[in-house]
Amino acid sequence: MTPSLFHFALSPACRLLRLVLAEKGVGFRLEPVRFWERPEAFLRLNPAGTVPVLKISEQAAALSETRALIEYLEEAFPEPNLIGPDAETRVEVRRLTGWFVDKFEQEVSGPLLRERVLRGLMRDGSPDAAAIRAARWNIQVHLDYIGHLAMRRRWLGGDRFSVADLAAGAYLSVPDYFGDVPWDRNAHARDWYSRIKSRPSFRPLLQDRIGGYPPPAHYADLDF
Ligand SMILES: N[C@@H](CCC(=O)N[C@@H](CS)C(=O)NCC(=O)O)C(=O)O
Known part of the structure; x- marks a missing residue:
């Protein structure tokens, strides 16, 4: 089933x-x-x-x-292993996964989703421009951190592709849907994201559309 x-x-x-x-x-x-x-x-x-x-x-x-x-x-479903082969890798992959699920969510994707879409769907007044501004400010620090990791490692969690890459990709894809990611700011982060975006697993996400909230043209473009 x-x-x-x-x-x-x-x-x-x-x-x-x-x-x-x-x-x-x-x-x-x-x-x-x-x-x-x-x-x-x-x-x-x-x-x-x-x-x-x-x-x-x-x-x-x-x-x-x-x-x-x-x-x-x-x-x-142990194959393919997405958390890592040894304790040292696994703790780092879990740390980074938590970074996106908790910190990035609170500082960036949560406020942007709430202000840009959920408020409208809930008919809960107009978007809070200050909250959007703060999230767009915060994303710069996160993008630089991703770039810093991508410059030193093959994948964010180390040599191997892992759930840390999937977490970063999933959580960044939401501000990207709103055109809120300053991609020109960090070439390493941008190159890493284009690798993630090209994976077959990512394709259905690039086809998502929420009525009334169209993404910018580059959202589904693999050479953005
Ligand atoms: N603690 C939950 C949080 C996930 C989450 O924040 N989901 C949001 C949508 S992006 C949600 O369902 N919010 C509804 C609510 O908080 O009542 C998890 O780890 O799955």
Whole structure:
């Protein structure tokens, strides 16, 4: 039976799960959720009301929490290994994954998603320009950090491609959808992102469109 991923197309956490499932070659069905409306049927699956939620089969329990889900997928589908072959690599890959899931989310993708899209979908007033400005300021520091890592390592977590690259790619892809990434600022970060963007796992993300919120022309362009 095909697993179901309950998601929202512009949620970076959901995008990360889609990438991990695709990289592991696990077929899945996407079930869109308007999580901000807190649908009762969805709250029965995840009382926290957050996406992503994964149901590996119809009978299986609904699984949630992005980092727990990544660990679960690594155990349930060990190939290809996306966390690393030894303890030293794994701690670094997990640190960087947390960087994006927590820090980048709080400082950049969370506020941008809320102000640019969710406020409109929730009919919750007009966007907070100061919050958008702050997120666009914060992203510069993150882009430089990605560039710093990409200059010293083959992939962000070390020699091997890992979930740290997928996390950074998923979380950056949301501000990129809004045209909020200053790509000219850091060539190393830009080159790394173009490698991530070219992976087959990324293709469906580049085709996502949210009605009323079209992405800029470069969003789906591999030579942006
Ligand atoms: N702790 C959750 C957070 C994921 C998350 O922030 N999801 C957002 C969408 S991007 C959400 O569902 N927000 C709804 C809410 O917080 O009520 C996880 O790790 O999966």
